Structures are given as structure tokens and as C-alpha cells.
Amino acid sequence: MAVVSPLDLLDLDALLTDEERDVRALARRVGDDRVRPYIADWYERGEVPVRELALEFGKLGLLGMHLTGYGCAGASAVAYGLACLELEAADSGVRSLVSVQGSLAMYAIWKFGSEEQKQRWLPGMAAGELIGCFGLTEPDHGSDPGNMATRARRDGDDWILTGGKMWITNAPVADVAVIWARAEEGMVGFAVPTSTAGFSAREVRLKLSLRASATGEITLDDVRLPESARLPEARGLKAPLSCLNQARFGIIWGALGAARDCLETAISYATSREQFGRPIAGFQLTQAKLADMALELQKGYLLAVHLGRRCDSVGLRPEQVSAGKLNSVREAIKIARECRTILGANGISGEYPVLRHANNLESVLTYEGTSEIHQLVIGQALTGLNAFGG
DSSP states (O other): OOOOOGGGTTTGGGGSOHHHHHHHHHHHHHHHHHTTTTHHHHHHHTOOOHHHHHHHHHHTTOTTTTSEETTEEOOOHHHHHHHHHHHHHHOHHHHHHHHIIIIIIIHHHHHHSOHHHHHHHHHHHHTTSSOEEEEOOBTTBSSOGGGOOOEEEEETTEEEEEEEEEEEETGGGOSEEEEEEEETTEEEEEEEETTSTTEEEEEOOSOSSOTTSOEEEEEEEEEEEEGGGBOTTOOSTHHHHHHHHHHHHHHHHHHHHHHHHHHHHHHHHHHHOEETTEEGGGSHHHHHHHHHHHHHHHHHHHHHHHHHHHHHHTOOOHHHHHHHHHHHHHHHHHHHHHHHHHHGGGGGSTTSSHHHHHHHHHHHHHTTSOHHHHHHHHHHHHHSOOOTTO
């Protein structure tokens, strides 16, 4: 019998346009050429060449690719999703670099910034010449950003920022940080040059997940900024949350890429690894595992394509993004763990990507909203009742 790959089981390629397939092929090629040969070593050392990768991704139009103008590609949501899928099939940390750059830092400036801010930052960020980060999460405020401790107060014509941010991707190498703070008038955002006096970023070490990602802790020690650094169109908590929904959309697709890579690895391993005189892929229990995982991968992909089409046509409601993120990551981490059992002892080896993906997905499971937060978003949409904090 002819053998099909996991995402070919239902001929889902028929759902894509030629342009979308081209974007997917481009992202897969850069993952194969620039990430896969080196990722095991980067992960082992806990280091990644962010600036080098950003320049490569910028040349290919992958940074802020779903935005328009200012050097951005203006690609469809589905094309952007497919790029995230292929990049995360290489490694979640690499996809995070692209997501934070484009869907958080660039999107915040593109959506809420002044024309001067857009001209100053976005072309360089799209080219990968400038790196951005997004400072929302704090050491004591993750799921409840509305109660963040970081403060912005006016001082004449300037602003003074005090506080700190934690678990900020790209922070150790960033040129600009989008920082959110509480002020008398509510939530405000700033595009902060990281060279500003009082701004510092310390790299977070001893990570067991997303090791091929630059993660930092930001300290804001009376950072003085002119009014021109404030994002003028950002009003209230809805502004940073809308940025999160942009990033969550990429995760919907990205997690499926990690799951696909695990499943392809498990199938390849199971068809070549022999026990009791035949390949372990020929045993019923192994085939049952593979069938169930392939089915969940297909279902997640169909959901992602549907949400992408809706995003391109009419936009997405927050609960729809939450449904996609909750499903993709929850199923992807199950697939990664199941694939590890098929590889047996080899499943824990860095020579195979499976446990690296599983470890990375532990972070993806909780960042940009934990599973519980997304359940509450969906629950509120179903009942009309707010259960946050209850």
C-alpha cells in the first residue's frame, strides 16, 4: 500500500491556494536549512543566534508578514499560519522569535503607534535589522495583567516608567521594547528604545523549555521617556490583549507543526525499529497510537484553516482564537508525549526532536494565556458569565 504522511491522510492540501503552498514551502526550506542542522546544539547550550536568524527571516519576508506597509509582506492569515507551522516544526523557540517580533512588538506599533513611530521602527523590524520584544507579563502578574505593578507617571512633558517584566522573549537582544504600564488614565503602552537610561534586561537561565530562545527579565528603573514614545492609539487593557490574540493565532498553527514533526519522527522510527522479528509499526498497539494521533492532527489542522479563513474574511472573536489555541496546544503536547513512548529510551535523546518538542510545548501550553484562561474565555462566551478570579 502507498504510505501517506500525517497531514496527507485527508488530502488537506486541497484546502490551500498555490500562493499559500509557496509560503509553506519557503518556511519549510528555511527551517530545514537554517534551523534543523543546528537546533539540537542550540537547545543543548541554551543559546540561539537571534540576530542572524532575524536577518535571514527578514530577507524572506517572514517578519510581520501579515501586516501591510512599512516593508511588511501583507500576507493572508492562512499563509502566516502555515509559516508558523513550519517554523515550529523546526523548533518552538524559533517560531516564538518570529511571533513576538511580528505579532506582538510590530503589531502593537503598527496598530497603536504614531506615524513617526511606525516609520522609525517597522521597516527595520520587518528586515530583521531591529529586534523587538513585548513587555506585559510580570513576576507576580501573568494571567491577570490588569493588576500589573509597572507604573507610568507624568513628569512635565515626559513619562517615568518604574517596574519590571518577566519571561520576555527577545528581551536580551531587543532594540525596542513595547512596554505596558498602569497610569492614572488606565493602561498605556510605550515603544521604549532599550538603550534608554534605566532600562535593563537580564537573560533568564536554567530553563528546561524553550532553550533555543532568548528570554529575559526587564527592569525599569525610573525610565524617562518623551510623550512621543507613548503609543497614542492604545487605550485600556484591550490594546495589549488584542496583541496577544495576534500571537495566539500563530500558536494555533505552530503547535501543530511541533506535533507533525513528532508524529513523522515516530512513524519513521517505528517502521525501521524491529522487535520480536518485525518493525514495531506492524504491531496493533503502535498503529492504534499512530492512528489516534494522526486523527487529532487532522482535526486541529482543519480548525486552524477554518479560523484562518474567518480571520481573512470577517475577523475572529477572542473566544474563537482561544478555542484554537486551547485545542492545538493541548493535543500537540499529548501527541509529543505519545510519540516519545514509541521511541522508547531513544525518545529522551537529543538526537531525536520529540522530547525537545514536548518540553517546548510545556511553555507554549501556558504562554499567551494558560489553558485555564482559554477555557474561561470560552466559558464566558457560552454562559455570559465572567468566572475570572472566581
